[in-house]
Amino acid sequence: MKLKLITIMLVLTTGILCAQSDKNTNSHQEIAQKTNEIYDDLVKIRRDLHMNPEISKQEKRTSEIVAEYLRNLGLEVKTNVGGYGVVGILKGGKKGRKIAWRADMDAIKTDEADVVDFKSKNEGIRHICGHDVHTTIALGIANVLSQQKEDLEGTVYFIFQPAEETFTGAKDMIEDGLFDIIKPDEVYGLHIGPEASGVINVKANELFAYIKTLKVKFKPSANEKELENFMNTILKGYGRNIEQNGSPWDIINKISDPKIGLANKETIFKDYFIFQGARLNTDNGVTFYNASFLETDVKKVNSTPLEIKKQILNSKFKDAFISIEYSKDYSGTPINDPELTTISAKTLRNTYKKDMVKQLYGQTPYFGEDFIFYQQKVPGVFFFLGGSNIEKGIVSMPHTPNFAIDETTIKFGVQSFASLILERTNSK
Numbered sequence: 001m002k003l004k005l006i007t008i009m010l011v012l013t014t015g016i017l018c019a020q021s022d023k024n025t026n027s028h029q030e031i032a033q034k035t036n037e038i039y040d041d042l043v044k045i046r047r048d049l050h051m052n053p054e055i056s057k058q059e060k061r062t063s064e065i066v067a068e069y070l071r072n073l074g075l076e077v078k079t080n081v082g083g084y085g086v087v088g089i090l091k092g093g094k095k096g097r098k099i100a101w102r103a104d105m106d107a108i109k110t111d112e113a114d115v116v117d118f119k120s121k122n123e124g125i126r127h128i129c130g131h132d133v134h135t136t137i138a139l140g141i142a143n144v145l146s147q148q149k150e151d152l153e154g155t156v157y158f159i160f161q162p163a164e165e166t167f168t169g170a171k172d173m174i175e176d177g178l179f180d181i182i183k184p185d186e187v188y189g190l191h192i193g194p195e196a197s198g199v200i201n202v203k204a205n206e207l208f209a210y211i212k213t214l215k216v217k218f219k220p221s222a223n224e225k226e227l228e229n230f231m232n233t234i235l236k237g238y239g240r241n242i243e244q245n246g247s248p249w250d251i252i253n254k255i256s257d258p259k260i261g262l263a264n265k266e267t268i269f270k271d272y273f274i275f276q277g278a279r280l281n282t283d284n285g286v287t288f289y290n291a292s293f294l295e296t297d298v299k300k301v302n303s304t305p306l307e308i309k310k311q312i313l314n315s316k317f318k319d320a321f322i323s324i325e326y327s328k329d330y331s332g333t334p335i336n337d338p339e340l341t342t343i344s345a346k347t348l349r350n351t352y353k354k355d356m357v358k359q360l361y362g363q364t365p366y367f368g369e370d371f372i373f374y375q376q377k378v379p380g381v382f383f384f385l386g387g388s389n390i391e392k393g394i395v396s397m398p399h400t401p402n403f404a405i406d407e408t409t410i411k412f413g414v415q416s417f418a419s420l421i422l423e424r425t426n427s428k
C-alpha cells in the first residue's frame with residue numbers, strides 16, 4: 001500500500017524536477033565554483049583527519065573538528081548523538097523537502113604501513129576505508145550549500161556517524177533519538193569504491209550480499225568429524241554461481257572488470273551463494289556448528305535455515321539435533337529505493353556529465369554497511385564514488401593494505417552531491 005503511494009508521488013516529482021533544473025542551473029554553476037574555491041582547504045582537512053585517525057567509538061577529535069566546522073558555517077549543531085555522532089542542520093531560505101546526508105568518521109586497526117606522505121600518527125590505526133574522505137566531502141557539501149542558503153528550498157541534515165566499522169554507529173544514533181532531532185524525507189550517503197576517480201556507481205535495491213552466520217546446536221555426537229562433513233556437504237549444496245573450490249573471489253581484480261565486473265549486465269556477482277568458514281566445537285555438553293555464508297537473495301536468506309533443518313531431520317543426526325538459528329551479529333546491505341535511485345542518477349547525469357554515473361548489476365560480496373539502518377526508517381540511496389587513478393598508481397579498494405584515494409575525488413563528491421541535494425530539497 002505505502003509503496004504504491006510513494007511510487008505515484010515520485011512519478012510526479014520527476015516531471016517537476018526537469019522543469020526545475022533550468023531554474024537551478026545558476027545554483028549548480030555556483031556550487032561548482034564554490035567547490036573549486038574551498039578545494040585546497042578540504043584537502044588540508046582530509047590530510048589532517050588522515051594523520052589523526054580514530055577507531056570506532058573513539059572519534060572524539062574528529063567529531064570536535066566536524067562540529068566546529070559546521071558551527072562556523074552557521075549550522076545548528078548537535079553533538080554526542082549515539083556516542084561521538086554529530087548532526088548539522090542547514091535551513092534553507094524557503095520551505096521545501098528535508099534531505100539527510102550521512103558520512104561516517106571512524107578508522108581501522110591495521111599494522112600495514114601507510115602509502116601516502118601524510119602518514120597516520122596513531123600507531124596501528126589508519127583510514128583504509130576512506131572515511132576521512134567521506135567526512136571531508138560532507139563538510140564540503142555543508143559549506144557550499146550554506147552559501148546557497150537563499151536558493152535552498154528546504155532543509156539539509158548532515159549526519160556524521162561514528163562506529164560504522166563495528167556496525168553499531170547508525171543504530172546507536174537512531175536509538176539516541178536521531179529521528180527526533182531530524183525528520184528527513186530522504187537519506188543519502190556514499191562510500192569510496194575502486195572505480196576511477198569521479199565515477200559514481202549506483203544500483204537499485206541491494207548493493208551487497210547478505211552475510212549471515214548460521215548456528216546449529218547438536219547434542220554431543222560420537223563422531224564429530226562425520227557431523228562436520230555432513231553439515232559442510234549440506235551447505236556446499238546451496239552454492240550458486242561461484243567456483244566451488246572454497247577459495248574466496250579475487251574481488252580486487254574482478255569487480256571492476258569490464259566483462260565480468262559489477263557494471264556489466266553479465267556480471268558474475270549476481271545471484272550467488274558462497275559458503276565460507278565453518279567451525280565445530282563442543283562446549284558445556286552442546287556441540288555448535290557455526291558457518292558463515294553470503295547470499296544475494298533475501299528470500300533465500302530466510303528460507304535456507306528451514307531447508308537445512310529439514311535435511312538434518314531426515315538424516316542419522318536427527319536425534320542429536322537441538323536448534324538452528326542465525327547468530328546475532330549483523331552485517332547489512334544498503335537497500336536503495338528504486339525510484340529515488342532512478343531520479344538521483346538522472347539528476348546527476350543531467351547536471352554534470354552523462355557518463356559520470358554507471359549502473360551496477362551485481363552485488364559486491366564480503367562487505368557490509370550500516371547505512372541500511374537509516375533506510376529502514378527513510379527511503380534513500382547509497383552510492384559508490386570511485387577514488388582510483390591507475391596512472392598515478394592509486395587503487396581505492398577499501399580494507400586493502402595499499403588503499404589510497406585520488407584527492408580530486410573530494411571535488412567530484414562535493415559538487416555532485418551538493419547539486420543532487422539541492423535538486424532534491426527544491427523538488428516538490
Ligand SMILES: [Zn+2]
Pocket residue numbers: 128129165398399
Ligand atoms: Zn570499512
Ligand SMILES: [Zn+2]
Pocket residue numbers: 129130131164191398
Ligand atoms: Zn567504510
